Amino acid sequence: MKAPVRVAVTGAAGQIGYSLLFRIAAGEMFGKDQPVILQLLEITPALEVLEGVVMELEDCAFPLLAGVTTSDQAKIAFRDAHFILLIGAKPRGPGMERRDLLEANAAIFSQQGKAIDAMASRSVRVLVVGNPANTNALIVQRNAPTIAPRRFTAMTRLDHNRALAQLASKTGARVNELRQMIIWGNHSSTQYPDISQATVKGRRANGLVDRQWLTQDFIPTVQQRGAAIIRARGQSSAASAANAIIDHMRSWILGTPEDDWVSMAILSDGSYGIAEGLFFSFPCRCSAGNYQVVEGLEIDEFSRTRMLATEQELAEERGAIKHLLP
Ligand SMILES: NC(=O)C1=CN([C@@H]2O[C@H](COP(=O)(O)OP(=O)(O)OC[C@H]3O[C@@H](n4cnc5c(N)ncnc54)[C@H](O)[C@@H]3O)[C@@H](O)[C@H]2O)C=CC1
Numbered sequence: 001m002k003a004p005v006r007v008a009v010t011g012a013a014g015q016i017g018y019s020l021l022f023r024i025a026a027g028e029m030f031g032k033d034q035p036v037i038l039q040l041l042e043i044t045p046a047l048e049v050l051e052g053v054v055m056e057l058e059d060c061a062f063p064l065l066a067g068v069t070t071s072d073q074a075k076i077a078f079r080d081a082h083f084i085l086l087i088g089a090k091p092r093g094p095g096m097e098r099r100d101l102l103e104a105n106a107a108i109f110s111q112q113g114k115a116i117d118a119m120a121s122r123s124v125r126v127l128v129v130g131n132p133a134n135t136n137a138l139i140v141q142r143n144a145p146t147i148a149p150r151r152f153t154a155m156t157r158l159d160h161n162r163a164l165a166q167l168a169s170k171t172g173a174r175v176n177e178l179r180q181m182i183i184w185g186n187h188s189s190t191q192y193p194d195i196s197q198a199t200v201k202g203r204r205a206n207g208l209v210d211r212q213w214l215t216q217d218f219i220p221t222v223q224q225r226g227a228a229i230i231r232a233r234g235q236s237s238a239a240s241a242a243n244a245i246i247d248h249m250r251s252w253i254l255g256t257p258e259d260d261w262v263s264m265a266i267l268s269d270g271s272y273g274i275a276e277g278l279f280f281s282f283p284c285r286c287s288a289g290n291y292q293v294v295e296g297l298e299i300d301e302f303s304r305t306r307m308l309a310t311e312q313e314l315a316e317e318r319g320a321i322k323h324l325l326p
């Protein structure tokens, strides 16, 4: 049996937490041979609810669940953590953009960045989910200067999965017959879901759909999907977000297939002309716990314009919280 990995999860008593923790404990994130210890963080008033979730975890008698701890102190929850999933934050309601949460959530992420720096394993891998996820990831990373910047990511995998589902439905294919989707930029309504590299059953997706569907239907549907779910459910997406968290971590740790890639928001190194120092979603290939931006893709004018728009928004978000960046 492998040694257990320590997985810290914040906002563990929230909606996403309730869809996520049981799947991690069942072995869906790290594989069926990898025991896990869950280190759960909540705010003090939510600890009682969290105790109920812990009782349910116990009642599942998961063979891979090697322990569960709870705390309202980030420094306790993050101690020696190998993986940290930063979910705990305020979600948006109807009529809001994710950036409207910046002020409410930014303080959480600067404090948690410092706690990661002080307490986590030096080889920790961090995924930021709480919105606005890209800019929160920047706050966390900059507040954790002793951890390598490559170990911080923000989630655009839900957008990637949404784009796959839309294209599969339009072309009558199954999702697993699609390859090489891309989400560029911010997890926001300026993101650019790009099918220019995508294939459907080995054929170029661009040749299977018309420009009008792309611009009037596909791109806005993916960009606005979170808002559509809030309108319908009265709450933001949770089960699909939890599923994307599993997918993101699984790809990062266990790797991507030879003929495909995934979208991850990572600290830009200047690839594709995107300004350094922004958490920007790129197509990435993963292997053995590492990721690399897929280089050398041709970017036409249509794509470039959209990539610049989402880059511009990220630069503005960074400007709004620059006082929180050491
Ligand atoms: N990146 C993405 O694709 C997605 C991001 N989200 C975001 O994820 C976040 C969580 O969503 P839900 O679980 O639906 O919200 P929720 O409100 O159901 O749960 C959030 C939990 O976080 C806790 N919390 C608040 N401040 C905390 C802190 N300082 N430390 C630890 N825990 C704290 C709350 O007590 C609550 O239990 C939201 O910001 C939401 O917008 C949601 C869906 C997709």
Ligand SMILES: O=C([O-])CC(=O)C(=O)O
Pocket (backbone or CB within 6 Å): 091, 092, 098, 131, 158, 225, 226, 227, 229, 230, 236, 237
């Ligand atoms: O839209 C929201 O606020 C929640 C979220 O990030 C998503 O569903 O993509």
